[in-house]
Amino acid sequence: xxxxxxxxxxxxxxxxxxxxxxxxxxxxxxxxxxxRDLDGVDGIxxxxxxxxxxxxxxxxxxxxxxxxxxxxxxAAGGAPVLGICNGFQVLCEAGLLPGALLRNAELRFRCHQVxxxxxxxxxxxxxxxxxxxxxxxxxxEMLDELERNGxxxxxxTEGHNSxxxxxxxxxxxxxxxxxxGLMPHPEHAVDPLTGSxxxxxxxxxxxxxxx
Amino acid sequence: xxxxxxxxxxxxxxxxxxELIVEKLGRxxxxxxxxxxxxxxxxxxxxxxxxxLLRRLPTEGERVVMGPGENAGAVDVGxxxxxxxxxxxxxxxxxxxxxxxxATGVGGILRDVFAIGARPIAILDSLRFGELDSVRSRHLLxxxxxxxxxxxxxxxxxxxxxxxxxxxxxxxxxLVNAMxxxxxxxxxxxxAAAAGAGNSVVLMGASTGRDGIGGASVLASAExxxxxxxxxxxxxxxxxxxxxxxxxxxxxxxxxxxxxSLQDLGAAGLTSSAGxxxxxxxxxxxxxxxxxxxxxxxxxxxxxxxxxxxxRMLAVVEPARVAEVRAICEKWQTGSAEIxxxxxxxxxxILRDGEVVGEMPxxxxxxxxxxxxxxxxxxxxxxxxxxxxxxHGASPEKELLALLSSPSIASKRWAFEQYDSIVGSRxxxxxxxxxAAVLQLPESGNAIAVSIDGNGRRVACDPYAGTIDAVLECAxxxxxxxxxxxxxxxxxxxxxxxxxxxxxxxxxxxxxxxxACNALGVPVVGGNVSxxxxxxxxxxxxxxxxxxxxxxxxxxxxxxGGFARAGDAIGLIGPFEPSLAGSELAKQRGELAMGLxxxxxxxxxxxxxxxxxxxxxxxxxxxxDVSDGGLACAIAESAIVGGIGCEVNVEHLRERGAQxxxxxxxxxxxxxxxxxxxxxxxxxxxxxxxxxxxxxxxIGAGDRSLSLSLADAERAWRxxxxxxxxxxx
Numbered sequence: 047x048x049x050x051x052x053x054x055x056x057x058x059x060x061x062x063x064x065x066x067x068x069x070x071x072x073x074x075x076x077x078x079x080x081x082r083d084l085d086g087v088d089g090i091x092x093x094x095x096x097x098x099x100x101x102x103x104x105x106x107x108x109x110x111x112x113x114x115x116x117x118x119x120x121a122a123g124g125a126p127v128l129g130i131c132n133g134f135q136v137l138c139e140a141g142l143l144p145g146a147l148l149r150n151a152e153l154r155f156r157c158h159q160v161x162x163x164x165x166x167x168x169x170x171x172x173x174x175x176x177x178x179x180x181x182x183x184x185x186x187e188m189l190d191e192l193e194r195n196g197x198x199x200x201x202x203t204e205g206h207n208s209x210x211x212x213x214x215x216x217x218x219x220x221x222x223x224x225x226x227g228l229m230p231h232p233e234h235a236v237d238p239l240t241g242s243x244x245x246x247x248x249x250x251x252x253x254x255x256x257x
Numbered sequence: 258x259x260x261x262x263x264x265x266x267x268x269x270x271x272x273x274x275x276e277l278i279v280e281k282l283g284r285x286x287x288x289x290x291x292x293x294x295x296x297x298x299x300x301x302x303x304x305x306x307x308x309x310l311l312r313r314l315p316t317e318g319e320r321v322v323m324g325p326g327e328n329a330g331a332v333d334v335g336x337x338x339x340x341x342x343x344x345x346x347x348x349x350x351x352x353x354x355x356x357x358x359x360a361t362g363v364g365g366i367l368r369d370v371f372a373i374g375a376r377p378i379a380i381l382d383s384l385r386f387g388e389l390d391s392v393r394s395r396h397l398l399x400x401x402x403x404x405x406x407x408x409x410x411x412x413x414x415x416x417x418x419x420x421x422x423x424x425x426x427x428x429x430x431x432l433v434n435a436m437x438x439x440x441x442x443x444x445x446x447x448x449a450a451a452a453g454a455g456n457s458v459v460l461m462g463a464s465t466g467r468d469g470i471g472g473a474s475v476l477a478s479a480e481x482x483x484x485x486x487x488x489x490x491x492x493x494x495x496x497x498x499x500x501x502x503x504x505x506x507x508x509x510x511x512x513x514x515x516x517x518s519l520q521d522l523g524a525a526g527l528t529s530s531a532g533x534x535x536x537x538x539x540x541x542x543x544x545x546x547x548x549x550x551x552x553x554x555x556x557x558x559x560x561x562x563x564x565x566x567x568x569r570m571l572a573v574v575e576p577a578r579v580a581e582v583r584a585i586c587e588k589w590q591t592g593s594a595e596i597x598x599x600x601x602x603x604x605x606x607i608l609r610d611g612e613v614v615g616e617m618p619x620x621x622x623x624x625x626x627x628x629x630x631x632x633x634x635x636x637x638x639x640x641x642x643x644x645x646x647x648x649h650g651a652s653p654e655k656e657l658l659a660l661l662s663s664p665s666i667a668s669k670r671w672a673f674e675q676y677d678s679i680v681g682s683r684x685x686x687x688x689x690x691x692x693a694a695v696l697q698l699p700e701s702g703n704a705i706a707v708s709i710d711g712n713g714r715r716v717a718c719d720p721y722a723g724t725i726d727a728v729l730e731c732a733x734x735x736x737x738x739x740x741x742x743x744x745x746x747x748x749x750x751x752x753x754x755x756x757x758x759x760x761x762x763x764x765x766x767x768x769x770x771x772x773a774c775n776a777l778g779v780p781v782v783g784g785n786v787s788x789x790x791x792x793x794x795x796x797x798x799x800x801x802x803x804x805x806x807x808x809x810x811x812x813x814x815x816x817x818g819g820f821a822r823a824g825d826a827i828g829l830i831g832p833f834e835p836s837l838a839g840s841e842l843a844k845q846r847g848e849l850a851m852g853l854x855x856x857x858x859x860x861x862x863x864x865x866x867x868x869x870x871x872x873x874x875x876x877x878x879x880x881x882d883v884s885d886g887g888l889a890c891a892i893a894e895s896a897i898v899g900g901i902g903c904e905v906n907v908e909h910l911r912e913r914g915a916q917x918x919x920x921x922x923x924x925x926x927x928x929x930x931x932x933x934x935x936x937x938x939x940x941x942x943x944x945x946x947x948x949x950x951x952x953x954x955x956i957g958a959g960d961r962s963l964s965l966s967l968a969d970a971e972r973a974w975r976x977x978x979x980x981x982x983x984x985x986x
Contacts, residue, residue: 055505055590056498058413062682096411099498155406157677176410176677234679239697239812241679241687 058095092133151210330782355400375439387428429792469565645847713798724769740807752796819899828943835923883928905947
């Protein structure tokens with residue numbers, strides 16, 4: 047599986063995502079935000095950072111980039127799309143994922159290791175989170191529907207929901223399951239030296255979508 | 258402006274300095290020239306009260322790639338790679354507006370590092386505020402921490418470490434020193450010297466506005482006092498998104514070999530970057546201000562030349578490559594304009610639409626400022642006052658809790674969790690996991706460690722010995738993770754050097770820095786000086802902040818600072834001779850006075866080497882440097898971080914002449930608290946103190962013996978959030 051990692055002005059974690067994709071897949075390359083052509087990649091990561099400085103609203107400008115048009119088409123065709131942190135915000139802004147990300151309940155940026163539980167498998171993952179606008183929100187009716195459809199992918203375990211996300215939700219998918227967004231950073235959990243390798247499982251999950 | 262006061266005095270020049278300018282020009286300067294001279298001849302740019310002293314510092318070493326005089330220093334880390342680093346102060350802007358002051362401090366130090374072609378990989382900060390019971394200190398702390406986070410997080414450079422102290426003398430004049438570490442292929446690094454008459458001068462990045470006119474340079478060269486609010490418009494505003502684009506753009510330009518030289522625009526804006534580039538290259542430079550992209554159309558030439566608008570870089574480019582350079586700027590959506598050229602004239606010539614509005618010899622402007630000798634005199638006693646918060650005769654448990662909850666000693670998690678410490682995938686040890694930050698360098702197959710230190714209180718007690726101790730603490734922190742020092746940089750934060758006490762503190766501290774670096778064989782590759790740090794109540798503690806970068810072969814071998822396994826032996830390594838002089842306990846008892854014991858640098862260096870070897874060989878389960886709050890605090894910290902208690906006895910320190918109280922809370926360099934297998938510790942010659950285990954911290958110290966639950970100790974040590982956020986928390 048060949049991954050493409052989008053690169054916007056203001057992206058921060060694109061090199062880390064590229065490295066993680068290389069470890070988890072068969073290759074990876076950066077895709078410039080102005081490119082309408084995804085260069086034949088099998089799956090796409092919309093990485094973390096502060097695309098366009100997060101001006102206006104996090105993710106609000108990046109969603110209009112030519113590369114995001116191509117991502118929307120690829121997603122409609124069933125290609126795996128993984129949005130991490132700012133990438134999650136971009137996918138929500140683009141309407142590819144339900145809900146929105148609001149400012150953390152404590153109104154402070156926070157960087158720390160969090161524990162997630164994968165819905166369905168019940169697997170626990172230790173992955174770092176780092177954001178100031180990561181409080182997942184959706185109206186109750188929508189949340190009920192997401193839960194019914196199995197679209198809640200990851201929740202924070204008890205004591206780890208530091209941003210105040212509704213129903214402890216850390217990550218959600220689209221209806222079809224090929225688009226996943228989450229606030230914690232699986233690309234920063236792929237090396238035992240820097241803390242954990244649990245993030246690889248998130249990439250493997252998305253590879254499974256492609257297969 | 259007061260009627261009758263000459264303009265040059267309002268701009269901070271003395272009568273004799275002005276006369277010298279007239280002599281060098283052979284005429285009176287016009288307004289443009291006067292503005293430019295006043296900035297480049299300010300303390301901030303000319304180092305006129307410190308440059309002579311700084312000549313004492315050793316600057317050469319085998320691993321030095323770039324030394325003082327460049328935008329940042331750099332050392333060789335092997336495999337054709339270099340690590341660049343620099344610390345700079347943004348004290349006065351932060352005291353006026355902490356969020357933007359700290360944010361632009363980070364932005365400025367990042368530019369210094371990518372100006373030499375290194376990709377920034379880490380940020381550290383050294384901060385000083387007044388005591389946290391003051392509303393102003395809480396406001397400054399909160400703003401500065403948010404500002405550092407805002408800039409560093411947004412631009413995607415990991416903030417991996419730092420230190421914060423809270424002391425009364427910083428109440429009006431906080432310190433915000435930011436450090437950046439960069440990584441580069443040595444062959445792709447670039448110097449700041451302009452070269453090649455006829456080459457184009459290209460200004461890249463943000464447009465130029467009235468913000469920050471006179472900002473750093475004027476603010477940094479006068480004491481703070483009443484009316485600081487009026488200075489708010491002179492504080493610069495940072496935009497990390499603009500800098501992120503500029504950074505990627507500059508690195509791409511350098512990688513493609515399109516630039517002859519590159520320089521950031523910091524204090525004194527275009528004036529200093531153009532002047533310094535010309536001076537370093539021994540050439541002249543010509544700039545047409547009409548070609549500078551402006552935010553406000555009606556700016557005067559002098560305003561354009563001194564504006565400190567952020568996120569701008571100046572490059573020298575061969576004319577044939579200008580189009581290619583501008584195309585890459587366009588790709589990164591960052592501005593670019595050809596604003597002038599390199600000349601052979603030896604003059605800085607400022608034009609507006611081709612008409613000359615200012616013309617000065619480079620030599621006079623950049624290197625012509627007179628350097629002053631200081632007039633030092635030792636003060637007769639302790640000049641900083643004492644405030645007792647802990648009575649004599651308190652129980653040792655109460656004393657330990659009071660020290661652990663002191664905001665200077667307490668865990669700084671509240672602050673560092675507001676920073677992205679992991680972006681870039683290099684952070685092997687996050688803050689609090691070890692005494693120094695550790696960053697892996699897969700490209701060169703090794704790792705570096707970084708530490709930044711400077712206990713101003715100890716330096717106030719004895720500027721010479723205290724500065725030596727700051728350097729030793731830095732070296733010890735590196736040893737704790739198995740790193741060998743490669744180079745040192747520093748930021749000298751002092752009071753007014755024109756006053757005898759300020760001059761004495763600066764003079765003695767620089768001597769201490771020189772002697773420590775010489776004895777350790779660590780070259781000083783760069784530095785920054787921030788003087789006139791005084792408030793209405795007097796000067797700050799003299800605060801030399803020193804930062805060291807070291808190399809370690811295998812990051813997998815780094816031990817943590819917390820106890821690891823029940824049953825491990827606990828020991829003390831090194832020539833630690835605890836003393837209450839200048840200690841946190843003496844501060845809390847209101848007993849600070851002049852004087853510190855003199856450290857044996859050679860003995861401490863030998864202990865560092867021993868610990869370094871043991872860490873590299875994987876023989877220690879934990880290592881923690883004994884520092885603020887003495888051995889008792891080091892023991893409690895290792896227990897809290899490891900999540901496991903211990904039972905130790907420190908009475909052995911009697912043999913070193915230490916009374917029980919000194920053994921518990923006395924401070925001084927040279928001590929490493931280690932844990933591991935008993936045989937390993939014995940082999941290293943450690944003084945065995947006890948054993949890891951249980952959920953109590955029990956320390957035998959004769960009639961001062963104490964025992965605390967790990968939970969109580971941790972509660973005290975984790976009390977910073979409540980203190981930082983005041984009553985509302």
